[in-house]
Amino acid sequence: MAKHDATERDAVDQYASGSFSDALPDNLWMHIGLIASIALMSLPIVLAAIMSTQSVSQIYEVTNLAPGGQGVDNYTRALFEHNLFAFMINSFIMAIAIVVGKIALSLLAALALVYYDFPYKNAVFVFVLFTLMLPVPVRIVPLFELMVNLDWINTMWAITVPYLASATAVFLFRQHFMAIPASMVEAAKLDNIGGIKFLIYVLIPMSKGMIAGVGVITYVYAWNQYLWPLAVINNEENQVLQVGLKSLEGTAAAGQIEWGLIMSGAIIALIPPLIVLVVLHKPLLETFGLQQK
Known part of the structure; x- marks a missing residue:
């Protein structure tokens, strides 16, 4: 007391x-x-x-x-009368294809840059980083000509393939692989494990957080694409959601813009990436080093 x-x-x-x-x-x-x-x-x-x-x-x-x-x-009209539901499906397919393709290609590139010796390896990595200065909008004219020559206009190939190569993802995976202990690499060599098996059974299980973080960033980036799909997709049935939202701006009732319809479309476009960010926010923070594993 x-x-x-x-x-x-x-x-x-x-x-x-x-x-x-x-x-x-x-x-x-x-x-x-x-x-x-x-x-x-x-x-x-x-x-x-x-x-x-x-x-x-x-x-x-x-x-x-x-x-x-x-x-x-408002939401019913936006989804079905103005085809936002179909646009969402196209955007979802595009985003998933870009995420899967970009992660697979970046993992293979990082594997080669870290665990294989070949001439001018550092120069190749510098060249990969140099591509950060040339995003898709800068390359839009030659890319469009290439799509025409390949007969990919109005196809899913046109809005996915140009986004598969990513210097940012290669850099992140390379830095992550370099932090993996060398003893595991030596053990894999003693067990005669090839490069692809080492990637699948060792590197990928140890990189789940990094892969999820890169996947979140890539998904949100792909979902919000507007300029390139607008350039290479001409028919409405293959168009993506961000471009489809533009069609809502022309709606009017009694001479007044239907802002309720437009805002319902904006909320619809916001929900999928928001769900991804909420569900996978932890690996996203780990990717940027803002949260301890």
Whole structure:
């Protein structure tokens, strides 16, 4: 009891001396700042979600920030009347193909750069990094001519193959492989394990977090592609979601733009990458070294 009383007296003394009052405002203002930052960043999404449920007349009432009753109608029209559902399927196929192809190609490239000796290996790696200065929009004209020569216009090949080579993914996998102990490589050599078997049975199981992180980045990047699909896909049935959203801008009711329909399409386009980010956020943080494994 005496010890408890002494502890209470110490707490009272500390509070009276100002140590508690000095610490409290710092923590309080820090939390207020964090809450304000989160609210500010999420405000556009919240407003878009609210507008996606409102009618045209409700949206043009500036002070009306309450959810409306047009949500089901707006989302149904966007998905089926304006073919966003079909566009989503195309975007999903494109994104998955790019993720699988890019990871497979990057793993093989990193395997060669780390575990094989060949002339000018470092120069090859520098050249791979140099391609970061030449993204797809910079190469759009020669790429378009190549697609025409290959007769790939309006095909899934045109919107997937140009994205398969990735200097960023090769760099990440190379750095990760270099951190794997050399003793495992020596053990594999003693067991006469070839390069592909070593990749499948040793490197990939030890790189699941890195692979998942690269997959998340690649999926979100592929899902949001707009310029290249717009250039090489001319018919509507093969178009992707980001380009398909453009068709919603022309909708109007009584001479007014249907912002509720447009916002419902924007929310629909946001949901798949958001789910991927939420489910695989841990390996994504590990990829950038922001979270310990």
